[in-house]
Amino acid sequence: MGSIPDYVLRWSGQRMPVVGFGTASEIVEGSDFFTVTKQAVLQAIKLGYRHFDTASLYGSEQPLGEAIVEALSLGLIKSRNELFITSKLWCTQAYGDLVLPALKTSLQNLKLDYLDLYLIHWPICLKQRKEGVSGGKEYDLFPMDFSSVWAAMEDCQRLGLTKSIGLSNFTCKKVADVLSIAKIPPVVNQVELNPLWQQKKLKDFCHGNGILLQAYSPLGAVGTKWGSNRVMECEVLKEIAKVKGKTVAQVCLRWAYEEGVILIVKSFNAERMKQNLEIMDWSLSEDELKMIQHIPQSRGIQAEAFVSENGPFKTLEELWDGEI
Numbered sequence: 001m002g003s004i005p006d007y008v009l010r011w012s013g014q015r016m017p018v019v020g021f022g023t024a025s026e027i028v029e030g031s032d033f034f035t036v037t038k039q040a041v042l043q044a045i046k047l048g049y050r051h052f053d054t055a056s057l058y059g060s061e062q063p064l065g066e067a068i069v070e071a072l073s074l075g076l077i078k079s080r081n082e083l084f085i086t087s088k089l090w091c092t093q094a095y096g097d098l099v100l101p102a103l104k105t106s107l108q109n110l111k112l113d114y115l116d117l118y119l120i121h122w123p124i125c126l127k128q129r130k131e132g133v134s135g136g137k138e139y140d141l142f143p144m145d146f147s148s149v150w151a152a153m154e155d156c157q158r159l160g161l162t163k164s165i166g167l168s169n170f171t172c173k174k175v176a177d178v179l180s181i182a183k184i185p186p187v188v189n190q191v192e193l194n195p196l197w198q199q200k201k202l203k204d205f206c207h208g209n210g211i212l213l214q215a216y217s218p219l220g221a222v223g224t225k226w227g228s229n230r231v232m233e234c235e236v237l238k239e240i241a242k243v244k245g246k247t248v249a250q251v252c253l254r255w256a257y258e259e260g261v262i263l264i265v266k267s268f269n270a271e272r273m274k275q276n277l278e279i280m281d282w283s284l285s286e287d288e289l290k291m292i293q294h295i296p297q298s299r300g301i302q303a304e305a306f307v308s309e310n311g312p313f314k315t316l317e318e319l320w321d322g323e324i
Ligand SMILES: NC(=O)C1=CN([C@@H]2O[C@H](COP(=O)(O)OP(=O)(O)OC[C@H]3O[C@@H](n4cnc5c(N)ncnc54)[C@H](OP(=O)(O)O)[C@@H]3O)[C@@H](O)[C@H]2O)C=CC1
Pocket: 021, 022, 023, 024, 025, 053, 054, 121, 168, 169, 190, 191, 215, 216, 217, 218, 219, 220, 221, 222, 223, 224, 227, 247, 249, 250, 264, 265, 266, 267, 268, 269, 272, 273, 275, 276
């Protein structure tokens, strides 16, 4: 797997490369989303990425699947087993009886027999409002029945349709709720994590329970509708980058690597894809780590879509169990 180190996952013994390639992107008007995404994945494989993150929500499963087919036919990889592929269960299908069909659809989109990792995307259920029912939002929100959904996730793993299962956007309290009913514990919790939202408490809790954190938006999702430039424009990070002769992006990624988490970073630009991999042969000093540790903390992800005056989470404070 080139120069990207792996983590060995608990239970399955699978190797997960510490840098994953994100595929959530906004459709650029006038460009062909499918082709752009497929080409970006092919370029990433050429550059040495072997870990890919998708979700049924992103619309990127099909182009990722096509890129894998092409990478095999071009001989860029010899076998699908060289890749680590993650997808996620969207909130409209987070009901016990819909989990297996949702995973089967994702596998069909990806043209794969199995996933390496299947995650519950958010700890909440959505139901599309019936036509004609008026309301401020398109969806009604419901609490998730962790018991039936997690049992179905476990069945997916038992059936061999995914090698591992995990969570995304779960707080300490919600991870603990899943652990209390799980026969197969989650191996991963994928959350927003970057120098401006370091998630110390969640990291200690998850790592203490054998659950790896995966960092999404490690660059603050700069340039996307769900992110901002606050991480890339952080003065402390700029200062460290200048001294080191690295970019702010590389400082963010190296920091996350040194924190012992898996990074999921998205770039569809070949130069930046390459830059984002060049973080393995240098390190941050203790003083630099301390400077980063002292950066004021706040959550960046926009999750307003998951709160509603009718509950189950009436405020962001409730959604995040006070960890805000
Ligand atoms: N589980 C969840 O709920 C979520 C999961 N994710 C996953 O995590 C992945 C990564 O997170 P994401 O939110 O995309 O945010 P990132 O922090 O990875 O930022 C992506 C943005 O940064 C730009 N960028 C990438 N590299 C550089 C660089 N070296 N210098 C300057 N700009 C750069 C990209 O533009 P360009 O492409 O032009 O380089 C893009 O606009 C997603 O793609 C998705 O797979 C993300 C959000 C939520």
